[in-house]
Amino acid sequence: MNDISPPAISLPFTEQLAAFYAYMRSEKQFSSHTQSNYARDLEKFQQFCMQKSLIALPDLGVNHVRMAVAHLHREGLGGKSLQRWLSSLRSFFQFCVKHGWMKNNIADGISAPKAPKMLPKTLDADQAAQFVQIEGDEFINKRDRALVELIYSSGLRLAEVVSLNLVDIDWSDSMLTVTGKGKKTRILPIGSYAISALKDWLVERKQYTQDNEQALFTTQRGGRISHRAVQMRMQQLSIQQGMDNPVHPHMLRHSFASHMLESSGDLRLVQELLGHSNISTTQIYTHLDFQHLARVYDQAHPRATRKTKNEEE
The missing domain is CATH 1.10.443.10 (Intergrase catalytic core)
Structure with missing residues (x-):
């Protein structure tokens, strides 16, 4: 995949996401696989915001990110997946802060539930x-x-x-x-x-x-x-x-x-x-x-x- 675009349907902060995707593609030169991961993670947050009638970035607060983490965890998303999801959010919010669209990175300091430590299977x-x-x-x-x-x-x-x-x-x-x-x-x-x-x-x-x-x-x-x-x-x-x-x-x-x-x-x-x-x-x-x-x-x-x-x- 060479191009990442926000979903065709009207979701919150699509213009800012379009700019972020262009930044990943041109300046950061992320692989198509990494871009796809970011897109999936950020679309999950868009969907959550739409359900909560959160349309503009300045309306978002730390509590909304915490609520989204809890929601995704209840939906079955594991600790490692949530950690990656939060990482995607931090990158996007940092990009927004840099461009003056947000005052601070509301995902900073929020951690995902710890994933259970799985011991690798071995042979004797x-x-x-x-x-x-x-x-x-x-x-x-x-x-x-x-x-x-x-x-x-x-x-x-x-x-x-x-x-x-x-x-x-x-x-x-x-x-x-x-x-x-x-x-x-x-x-x-x-x-x-x-x-x-x-x-x-x-x-x-x-x-x-x-x-x-x-x-x-x-x-x-x-x-x-x-x-x-x-x-x-x-x-x-x-x-x-x-x-x-x-x-x-x-x-x-x-x-x-x-x-x-x-x-x-x-x-x-x-x-x-x-x-x-x-x-x-x-x-x-x-x-x-x-x-x-x-x-x-x-x-x-x-x-x-x-x-x-x-x-x-």
Whole structure:
């Protein structure tokens, strides 16, 4: 989408929104996806204002934004979506303040309800071993074995493993150069099982790939494998390998992080390996680690029988 326009029907402050959309498009040069998100968020607020007969920007106050947040929350909008919605409003109101259409940014200081913290699903060590032990000597078997071994060995994101090239592997030191989010590169170790699977795969790869193809993981047609193809193969492998639940690429990455933290206890190390710019992102794995420790404690300690909250009630 190259152009964002206010809705055709008459809604409040459409002229100001038209100017804001033009500003996003020309000066800020936001992507069409970002522009669409802003448009959807701001239209929600327009609809709310129309229902409350709030037509002009100067009529709006902090209480109206709070009411809109509560309304959208009741409608089922989650904490993260509301945070993004408020961010869109702040940007628009700041634009309006700059142009003298409003005296102050009425969305400043308003926060969305906290989203419940969802712990990532992981495999335990035995389940991970079961998933990556792919049997067979066909092209697809060797490629998939190398692919999942490498994701689990080095904690890669889906986009990272798909974008890998042959030159990214340092075979002498068993290291891998990865380009992650924000085009930041990091160097990661590759485990022995993954190295063995990769070497086996590269022999097979030569039979299907032209010499000038740089992609590490390819299809039988010789081109770079796509994100969707990896996702579909992992869905199929989940059934083939007898997993209880579907395994997706990020679950292997989460499992890598959880297992590394359980073994090393070094949060900074895990942060570096995962390529997280902020350690708070990595800290979610400490919750997984504590859950694991609690289970082990309950099973191992002779006086560890503890009542759960439900039992106490």
